[in-house]
Amino acid sequence: MKAFVFQTYGNPEKVLVQQEVPMPTPAANEVLVKIEATCINDYDYSMVTGKPVLYRLMYGWQRPKKKYQMPGMELAGTVIKAGQGCTVFKVGDRVMGDISVHRFGTFATHICVPESAVKPMPDSWTFEEAVVLPHAGMLAHQGLDGVACLKPGSKLLVNGAGGGVGFFAALLSRQNGIELTGVDTKDKQAWMKQAGYSHTLDYAQTDFTRTGERYHFILDCKTDRNPTRYLRALHKNGTYVTVGGAPTKLIRLLLGKIWIEMFSTKRLRLVVLKPNYNLEMLLSKVTRKSIAPCIEGPYRFEEIPSAMQHFGLAKHKGKMVISMQHDSRSTGNN
Numbered sequence: 001m002k003a004f005v006f007q008t009y010g011n012p013e014k015v016l017v018q019q020e021v022p023m024p025t026p027a028a029n030e031v032l033v034k035i036e037a038t039c040i041n042d043y044d045y046s047m048v049t050g051k052p053v054l055y056r057l058m059y060g061w062q063r064p065k066k067k068y069q070m071p072g073m074e075l076a077g078t079v080i081k082a083g084q085g086c087t088v089f090k091v092g093d094r095v096m097g098d099i100s101v102h103r104f105g106t107f108a109t110h111i112c113v114p115e116s117a118v119k120p121m122p123d124s125w126t127f128e129e130a131v132v133l134p135h136a137g138m139l140a141h142q143g144l145d146g147v148a149c150l151k152p153g154s155k156l157l158v159n160g161a162g163g164g165v166g167f168f169a170a171l172l173s174r175q176n177g178i179e180l181t182g183v184d185t186k187d188k189q190a191w192m193k194q195a196g197y198s199h200t201l202d203y204a205q206t207d208f209t210r211t212g213e214r215y216h217f218i219l220d221c222k223t224d225r226n227p228t229r230y231l232r233a234l235h236k237n238g239t240y241v242t243v244g245g246a247p248t249k250l251i252r253l254l255l256g257k258i259w260i261e262m263f264s265t266k267r268l269r270l271v272v273l274k275p276n277y278n279l280e281m282l283l284s285k286v287t288r289k290s291i292a293p294c295i296e297g298p299y300r301f302e303e304i305p306s307a308m309q310h311f312g313l314a315k316h317k318g319k320m321v322i323s324m325q326h327d328s329r330s331t332g333n334n
């Protein structure tokens with residue numbers, strides 16, 4: 001089978017190479033999946049570049065510990081073999097999921113995963129549509145826990161709204177009559193409007209914690225300030241939720257949270273993703289049509305290194321999809 005592997009950290013276009021590797025055999029309770037679509041995520045880029053260095057603690061300090069490290073954590077595909085003891089899936093079933101708690105390696109034509117690592121994929125969806133949901137969709141879904149209780153007219157801000165999580169955050173919260181503000185680069189302002197944000201800010205020009213505006217809920221994909229700055233931008237009973245950002249700032253937030261919540265009615269929360277948890281509920285809330293603007297690509301399998309570099313240069317909008325079936329030039333969706 002074909003797979004992208006790397007043996008040293010660096011620019012994906014230089015270190016990520018396509019190789020022929022042995023086809024895996026499913027162990028007990030595992031399924032062999034023919035991957036039809038995958039996505040590029042922050043973890044993949046960090047794993048390949050070895051930055052932030054925290055990633056090297058997990059994958060190897062000077063070079064990856066495994067001889068052939070494989071990135072890729074999201075998949076949509078078809079089960080082509082079921083190991084002994086599989087009870088949920090059989091050959092021919094279409095599956096989707098975020099497999100990151102089990103292993104990486106979806107930048108390949110096939111992968112073996114425990115059958116508990118994937119979920120059934122709706123029949124009417126294409127692989128390219130289904131694959132954008134498990135990671136960013138679930139992060140937004142889990143990050144927005146509590147938003148359903150907000151009254152119409154409440155203000156919600158998403159920092160880093162031009163990416164996958166930002167797209168799903170708008171999709172999942174705009175129905176409730178909530179006023180949405182998205183923060184991201186200048187280049188992504190029009191795209192954020194299209195995704196459903198009524199107000200947009202360019203983070204290079206405006207610091208949303210210093211405008212004097214107060215929000216009932218802040219969802220942050222890129223925490224890069226101290227907690228007190230976020231408190232300033234919250235309403236009296238407001239909630240700040242982060243799904244990611246600079247490790248030092250996230251640690252400060254966790255430490256500060258205990259003290260802040262003792263003396264304030266404002267809430268701070270750090271979401272640790274539970275992969276695929278309640279994916280069925282997310283699927284019931286979105287439609288194929290509603291997620292279409294989130295798909296960037298699809299790119300071809302061979303384009304993974306250049307697509308990853310494009311991701312690293314932060315030029316992407318929404319989710320960068322890789323399709324094993326289509327030639328990106330034939331979809332007209334690029």
Ligand SMILES: NC(=O)c1ccc[n+]([C@@H]2O[C@H](COP(=O)([O-])OP(=O)(O)OC[C@H]3O[C@@H](n4cnc5c(N)ncnc54)[C@H](OP(=O)(O)O)[C@@H]3O)[C@@H](O)[C@H]2O)c1
Nearest residue numbers: 042160162163164165203221222243244245271272273314
């Ligand atoms: N909590 C968990 O368990 C968990 C699990 C996996 C991943 N994560 C994290 O969750 C986040 C996922 O977001 P995603 O999938 O939507 O990523 P994404 O597609 O890369 O989107 C992030 C967006 O934030 C923008 N951005 C970068 N720096 C910013 C800043 N200082 N202020 C405002 N916006 C900024 C980026 O734009 P530009 O770079 O173009 O400026 C990009 O549009 C990542 O931080 C990831 O590390 C969390």
